Amino acid sequence: MIFQRFNVQHYSQLLIASVLALRQTPLIRSWRNYFDRNNLTQLRRQKPFVFERLLQRETLPKVRETQQTRNTIPIAFFVSLSLFSSSESKPAAEAKTKQTKMTEETAKNLGDTIQHSDQLFDENNFQEAYDLLQKCLEPEKFEIKWRLARVLYNLSKTVPSPKKEEMIRESFKLANEALALDDNNYLSHKWYSITLDAKSGLDGIKERVTQLENVKLHMRKAVELNPDDATSWYILGQFYYGLAELPWYQRKIVSTIFATPPTGTYEEALECFEKAENTKPNFYSMNYLMLGKTYQALKKMDKAKEFLTLAANVTVLNEDDKEAKETATKLLKKL
Numbered sequence: 001m002i003f004q005r006f007n008v009q010h011y012s013q014l015l016i017a018s019v020l021a022l023r024q025t026p027l028i029r030s031w032r033n034y035f036d037r038n039n040l041t042q043l044r045r046q047k048p049f050v051f052e053r054l055l056q057r058e059t060l061p062k063v064r065e066t067q068q069t070r071n072t073i074p075i076a077f078f079v080s081l082s083l084f085s086s087s088e089s090k091p092a093a094e095a096k097t098k099q100t101k102m103t104e105e106t107a108k109n110l111g112d113t114i115q116h117s118d119q120l121f122d123e124n125n126f127q128e129a130y131d132l133l134q135k136c137l138e139p140e141k142f143e144i145k146w147r148l149a150r151v152l153y154n155l156s157k158t159v160p161s162p163k164k165e166e167m168i169r170e171s172f173k174l175a176n177e178a179l180a181l182d183d184n185n186y187l188s189h190k191w192y193s194i195t196l197d198a199k200s201g202l203d204g205i206k207e208r209v210t211q212l213e214n215v216k217l218h219m220r221k222a223v224e225l226n227p228d229d230a231t232s233w234y235i236l237g238q239f240y241y242g243l244a245e246l247p248w249y250q251r252k253i254v255s256t257i258f259a260t261p262p263t264g265t266y267e268e269a270l271e272c273f274e275k276a277e278n279t280k281p282n283f284y285s286m287n288y289l290m291l292g293k294t295y296q297a298l299k300k301m302d303k304a305k306e307f308l309t310l311a312a313n314v315t316v317l318n319e320d321d322k323e324a325k326e327t328a329t330k331l332l333k334k335l
Helices: 008-022 026-046 048-122 126-134 142-158 163-181 186-202 205-210 212-225 230-244 248-257 266-279 285-297 301-312 319-334
Strands: none
Touching (some): 126 142, 205 248, 285 301
């Protein structure tokens, strides 16, 4: 079976090498001796002296030659075979090495892209982060999908409609694809929940209310998978707060859609906002604002004033900081 790897040129080279080697085997030499036997017999009869001299001269070298040939022929054949095998395996080895290097380089590039895009995102350079992720050589990777969903969602906050709506729907599409790639990662559930709520909001009050249970389901899953993620706790708190302050007409819509409508209380919201702050203190200006608003709803004015003051004094780095600062300042004036 090993010969199946050789091409025609190798077959011919191997055949020539084998024939040259086999010429010196005892079997071939015995055939040659058989055809020369008649001539030797005539020589012995006609010139016995010459025959004896010839016999003495040839015997010892032939003995040595036979011993050397027995040791050399298998080696010669093995060397010729190894030569052909190595000529065949060298390109394969080079191709494998090249493929390994390409894989390592791609992995390195992916890692660099992820690290750089995260840095840009943390610095609120959302457009630069988006442009970088768009150039990635592996756009179908889970790590790229959910990051694109995240950055598009944040970009949508600063653009007017209809571009805003387009970005939100694209963000949801990417988050949905990320969830399909890995539903055991808290990030896929987190960003699916966020973008689902934003997208359903575009489709009207009824659609948003219809999706409330799904939004809650995926955000609770995100918290279960990673209870140390502060923003997941914040978003879950937002869900409970939103249900707690739901206007009466929206509550009526909820009751017509669900046999058992989803519920949320200010106490549940406060618990989530506090967990978020305890997990990562001072991580988000909007969490300060929501703590202040929740304490205000619970008639705990001292605590409400404490957190609203923190929100009103944040350094504005993005749209969320701006909203938190402006809203908290207005609420403080009414206390």
